[in-house]
Structures are given as structure tokens and as C-alpha cells.
Amino acid sequence: MxxxxxxxxxxxxxxxxxxxxxxxxxxxxxxxxxxxxxxxxxxxxxxxxxxxxxxxxxxxxxxxxxxxxxxxxxxxxxxxxxxxxxxxxxxxxxxxxxxxxxxxxxxxxxxxxxxxxxxxxxxxxxxxxxxxxxxxxxxxxxxxxxxxxxxxxxxxxxxxxxxxxxxxxxxxxxxxxxxxxxxxxxxxxxxAAESPLMTDFPHKRLQGISLDDVTLSYKKHVITHDLLFTHFGLSGPAAQRLSSFVSGGETIYLDVLPLKTKQELEAFLEEHRDKLLKNALKLLLPERLAEFYCDNFPEKPKQLSHKEREQLLEKLKNMPISVTGKMSLPKSxxxxxxxxxxxxxxxxxxxxxxxxxxxxxxxxxxxxxxxxxxxxxxxxxxxxxxxxxx
Ligand SMILES: Cc1cc2nc3c(=O)[nH]c(=O)nc-3n(C[C@H](O)[C@H](O)[C@H](O)COP(=O)(O)OP(=O)(O)OC[C@H]3O[C@@H](n4cnc5c(N)ncnc54)[C@H](O)[C@@H]3O)c2cc1C
The missing domain is CATH 3.50.50.60 (FAD/NAD(P)-binding domain)
Structure with a gap:
């Protein structure tokens, strides 16, 4: 030996x-x-x-x-x-x-x-x-x-x-x-640490989309990093880092365009008022995500009422997502x-x-x-x- x-x-x-x-x-x-x-x-x-x-x-x-x-x-x-x-x-x-x-x-x-x-x-x-x-x-x-x-x-x-x-x-x-x-x-x-989050989000539709440097927040915890939509919810560094502060039952908020203020987005919509809304948003977001953000809004930016414009901006900058749980230790x-x-x-x-x-x-x-x-x-x-x- x-x-x-x-x-x-x-x-x-x-x-x-x-x-x-x-x-x-x-x-x-x-x-x-x-x-x-x-x-x-x-x-x-x-x-x-x-x-x-x-x-x-x-x-x-x-x-x-x-x-x-x-x-x-x-x-x-x-x-x-x-x-x-x-x-x-x-x-x-x-x-x-x-x-x-x-x-x-x-x-x-x-x-x-x-x-x-x-x-x-x-x-x-x-x-x-x-x-x-x-x-x-x-x-x-x-x-x-x-x-x-x-x-x-x-x-x-x-x-x-x-x-x-x-x-x-x-x-x-x-x-x-x-x-x-x-x-x-x-x-x-x-x-478990650095855990993907399970959410009530429409996963199937957005599955596979990854975003660079979006902001996810929960109370005073604001994390700007990359995010991945999965079949169960959210993964990627932004979701994983936020997982230290949530366990399920909380509402977190997603800002997909943190570098743009609401005023800048309003000006952007005005600039593209005659385009299809989905084509305008495609200039800022991946196609499938742009289509998701258009749900329930009129076809063109110029057709948005004041209230609808506010709702769209709120959805882009501060969309609530319910966390239903996070991945267990073996899957973290x-x-x-x-x-x-x-x-x-x-x-x-x-x-x-x-x-x-x-x-x-x-x-x-x-x-x-x-x-x-x-x-x-x-x-x-x-x-x-x-x-x-x-
Ligand atoms: C999908 C994924 C992505 C990750 N991405 C990142 C990242 O981007 N950045 C980052 O910093 N970290 C990341 N991590 C974490 C990182 O990989 C780990 O923290 C790191 O590998 C830990 O290194 P370690 O050597 O301590 O242990 P490990 O890499 O886990 O190695 C332990 C080894 O011990 C061996 N072993 C265990 N028990 C026995 C035994 N009884 N007899 C013989 N051998 C045994 C195992 O076979 C294994 O090879 C990620 C983890 C995962 C799962």
C-alpha cells in the first residue's frame, strides 16, 4: 500500500x-x-x-x-x-x-x-x-x-x-x-442558494428568451443582471440573486428596459406612433417578448388612450410577477x-x-x-x- x-x-x-x-x-x-x-x-x-x-x-x-x-x-x-x-x-x-x-x-x-x-x-x-x-x-x-x-x-x-x-x-x-x-x-x-424562481408567469410562451441587464426587484432589493425565461419561471443571475430574499408568495417586479425612463419610452412611442406597436417594441426587445407586451393593446401607438399608454409603460418598467416558489437544493x-x-x-x-x-x-x-x-x-x-x- x-x-x-x-x-x-x-x-x-x-x-x-x-x-x-x-x-x-x-x-x-x-x-x-x-x-x-x-x-x-x-x-x-x-x-x-x-x-x-x-x-x-x-x-x-x-x-x-x-x-x-x-x-x-x-x-x-x-x-x-x-x-x-x-x-x-x-x-x-x-x-x-x-x-x-x-x-x-x-x-x-x-x-x-x-x-x-x-x-x-x-x-x-x-x-x-x-x-x-x-x-x-x-x-x-x-x-x-x-x-x-x-x-x-x-x-x-x-x-x-x-x-x-x-x-x-x-x-x-x-x-x-x-x-x-x-x-x-x-x-x-x-x-439552496442561487436558485431559479418558479413564477405564475406565462412560461411556455416566453421560454428560452434571455435578456441582458434587466432589473428585478423585491422591496429594497434591486438587481440588474441577465435574466432567462424558462418553462417553470425565471433563471439567470438576476433571478438567482433575488432568490436569497424570496421563497414563494411574494410579488417581484421586472423592468425590461432599465436604461430608459418612462419619459424616454413615451417619446419613443410618439416617434413611432404610425408603426405597428409590435414593430416599434421589436426595436427594443426580442420579437416574442415584444409581442407579449402588446397583448390587449391597440395595434398602433397612436391608437393608445392616455390610460393605455400609462398601462403599457407600467408593464414595461414595473411588471408584477408572483413567485410561487424556488428550486430545491438539488436543483439550485x-x-x-x-x-x-x-x-x-x-x-x-x-x-x-x-x-x-x-x-x-x-x-x-x-x-x-x-x-x-x-x-x-x-x-x-x-x-x-x-x-x-x-
Ligand atoms: C449549472 C451550474 C452552473 C454554475 N455556474 C457557476 C458560475 O457561473 N460561476 C460560479 O462561480 N459558480 C458556478 N456554479 C457553482 C460552481 O460550479 C461550484 O461552486 C464549484 O464547482 C464548487 O467547486 P468544488 O471543487 O468545491 O466542488 P465540485 O465542483 O462540486 O466538486 C466536488 C467533487 O467531489 C467529488 N466527490 C464527492 N464526494 C466524493 C466521494 N465520496 N469520493 C470521491 N469523490 C467525491 C465529486 O464527484 C466532484 O467531482 C455553478 C453550478 C452549477 C450546478
Whole structure:
């Protein structure tokens, strides 16, 4: 039986970066994952293009991680989003910035990022075992003993990067929380975060339409970001971010043209008064949405009564939508809650109670917005957990 210096359970972004860092520090490193391929969840981010990081400032990064982002100051002082960008550039993988400071590989392919991480692990001599599900972890003496169905692995240092509990089909089924509990570490309640919203909206008709930078609001929470109409309601960053403040039974408001005031829209209707209303609105909105906004209004802007004009402007700028619920944890993008941060040394990500036991990535009680914030947290905590701190 080979004894490793460091074993990592979970080959998502946190685990792969932890393996790279650990091997860079000269550790004999083993990375285990139960899937056939590494980075299954990462592959699906950014619509399959891999939203590998976010190039915002430190303050923007922390603000993009509403679930305990402040815990990451020490981590980011060791390895941050600029280090992620440099890491990939140094290995010949160019990244590009898109809206909202989101970074993607210029190839627009997740496989570029995943292969880049895998190549680096191989170059550094990391042993990678896929299709290996760990079912128990014990520490009878000073070594961790891990068991799969038919193998045993041993090391003095264990890094747990098993992810949260959302999208369990990608492998993240909460095993890391069981490890934490086994070692008597507290785990905060697990909840859905970045959840798509179910609404009473006429889904079928608008399904598939995506909008850039619209405003969704609920009480004092006003979010301007991209939105996607789905068969069940609303998804995309605007809906997902608002999901922190609603659970079902609330009315939220949609402004599809936040950059235009009501006065500007009134002038626009006047300018196009002789056109078909639907053709006028098509200049501002996708065709199917323009048709939806024309429902129950006269054919041409010039035929609108004062009241109808007001109603149309109100619909465009402030349309009420009833939220009937939000997606459950397995169908939400991110898990809120996880290994309690007071259990963890913020400089090393090692358990304060169990020497040699580290946690990184979404298994921790840290959750960010989609847009690269979770992946940044995973890659940076992975690097720090894998590092040796002298
Ligand atoms: C559809 C979707 C889109 C997303 N988009 C974005 C986005 O745009 N921006 C963003 O920042 N975040 C996004 N996220 C969230 C982001 O992908 C996760 O936060 C991130 O992948 C977490 O990384 P991780 O390494 O901690 O865990 P994971 O990526 O979940 O990896 C955990 C790994 O551990 C393995 N594992 C678990 N248990 C065991 C076991 N017992 N034995 C062996 N292996 C095990 C799993 O197989 C898995 O490969 C998205 C999530 C989803 C589902």
C-alpha cells in the first residue's frame, strides 16, 4: 500500500487546485474522484464555456460572495483571482473578460480549463484515481485511513473538496459534511442558494428568451443582471440573486428596459406612433417578448388612450410577477451552509481540532453568486489548503 503525504477527496476546481499546490510544495499527492472525469460541475458553468473566475477588485470579489466572503481575505492575500488568471496564462491558456467581469477561456470550451488543470497535475506527478468513491474516513492514529469499496488509502494530511449538495448528479452529494461530522466539526444548515424562481408567469410562451441587464426587484432589493425565461419561471443571475430574499408568495417586479425612463419610452412611442406597436417594441426587445407586451393593446401607438399608454409603460418598467416558489437544493446552483468557519484556521484552511484535516471549496460554509465567484473561491481555497505553511 502506497502512503501519500497528502490525499485529496474530490476533483472539482478546489480539489484539482489543491493537488497542484500540494505537489508544487513537494508532497506526494493523490487525488480521488468518484466520477469518470474530473470537473464535472465546472464543465457545466458559464453555459458549458467555464466561467473560470471573475476579474473584479478584491472588494468586488468579497461582495460577490455574500455567504461569508469576508472569511476569504486571508486566502485571497495568498492566492486571488489575478493569480488564477496568471496561472492559466503561464500554461498557455488565454482568458477573456466578458460582461460583469466574468472570465472565460478564449476557446469558449470548459475542456480547455479542465485539461489545463489535469495537465499540470500530471506534470507535477499527482496520482489521479477516478471512479473511486470514498465511503469512509478514519484517523485511528496520526494517519487518515480512507476506504473505497475495494481499496484503502493512507496519508497524514487530508484535504476534503467534495463540494456542496446541489446538482448531486455531478458528484457533490455532501460526503464532506459527513467527514466533518465524523470528526465532531460543526456543519451549518445546508440550504439552496442561487436558485431559479418558479413564477405564475406565462412560461411556455416566453421560454428560452434571455435578456441582458434587466432589473428585478423585491422591496429594497434591486438587481440588474441577465435574466432567462424558462418553462417553470425565471433563471439567470438576476433571478438567482433575488432568490436569497424570496421563497414563494411574494410579488417581484421586472423592468425590461432599465436604461430608459418612462419619459424616454413615451417619446419613443410618439416617434413611432404610425408603426405597428409590435414593430416599434421589436426595436427594443426580442420579437416574442415584444409581442407579449402588446397583448390587449391597440395595434398602433397612436391608437393608445392616455390610460393605455400609462398601462403599457407600467408593464414595461414595473411588471408584477408572483413567485410561487424556488428550486430545491438539488436543483439550485449553489449550496449555502457547510463546514462551520469557526472550526477552520483562515490562513491554512486546516481544522482547528483535527491536525492535518483541511477543507476547501463549496464544502465550506461559503457561497457566492454565479459569475465566477464560487469558482474563484474554490480555486483559491484549494491552492491555500494544498500549500504547506511553515
Ligand atoms: C449549472 C451550474 C452552473 C454554475 N455556474 C457557476 C458560475 O457561473 N460561476 C460560479 O462561480 N459558480 C458556478 N456554479 C457553482 C460552481 O460550479 C461550484 O461552486 C464549484 O464547482 C464548487 O467547486 P468544488 O471543487 O468545491 O466542488 P465540485 O465542483 O462540486 O466538486 C466536488 C467533487 O467531489 C467529488 N466527490 C464527492 N464526494 C466524493 C466521494 N465520496 N469520493 C470521491 N469523490 C467525491 C465529486 O464527484 C466532484 O467531482 C455553478 C453550478 C452549477 C450546478
Amino acid at each position: 502506497t502512503i501519500y503525504d497528502t490525499i485529496i477527496i474530490g476533483g472539482g476546481p478546489a480539489g484539482m487546485m489543491a493537488a497542484i499546490s500540494s505537489a508544487t510544495y513537494g508532497q506526494k499527492t493523490l487525488l480521488l474522484d468518484k466520477n469518470r472525469r474530473l470537473g464535472k460541475k465546472l464543465a457545466g458553468t458559464g453555459g458549458g464555456r467555464c466561467n473560470v473566475t471573475n476579474c473584479g477588485t478584491l472588494e468586488e470579489l468579497i461582495a460577490g460572495i455574500p455567504g461569508n466572503g469576508r472569511f476569504l481575505y486571508s486566502v485571497f492575500s495568498q492566492f486571488d483571482n489575478q493569480d488564477i488568471i496568471q496561472f492559466f496564462e503561464d500554461r498557455g491558456i488565454k482568458l477573456k473578460e466578458e460582461d460583469h467581469s466574468r472570465m472565460f477561456p478564449t476557446t469558449d470550451k470548459s475542456s480547455t480549463i479542465i485539461q489545463g488543470l489535469v495537465n499540470e497535475m500530471k506534470r507535477l506527478g499527482v496520482t489521479i484515481l477516478t471512479q473511486t468513491e470514498i465511503v469512509s474516513v478514519k484517523r485511528p492514529e496520526k494517519l487518515f485511513v480512507l476506504k473505497s469499496a475495494d481499496q484503502t488509502f493512507t496519508a497524514p494530511r487530508l484535504i476534503v473538496t467534495t463540494g456542496g449538495k446541489s446538482y448531486p448528479s455531478t458528484g457533490s452529494t455532501g460526503f464532506g459534511h459527513d467527514i466533518a461530522r465524523h470528526f465532531k466539526l460543526e456543519v451549518t444548515p445546508l440550504e 446552483f449553489v449550496t449555502k451552509g457547510g463546514v462551520k468557519l469557526t472550526e477552520i484556521n483562515p490562513k491554512t484552511l486546516e481544522s482547528k481540532k483535527v491536525p492535518g484535516l483541511h477543507f476547501a471549496g463549496e464544502v465550506l460554509d461559503i457561497n457566492g453568486h454565479t459569475g465566477g465567484f464560487n469558482i474563484t473561491s474554490a480555486l483559491c481555497t484549494g491552492w491555500v489548503a494544498g500549500s504547506l505553511h511553515f
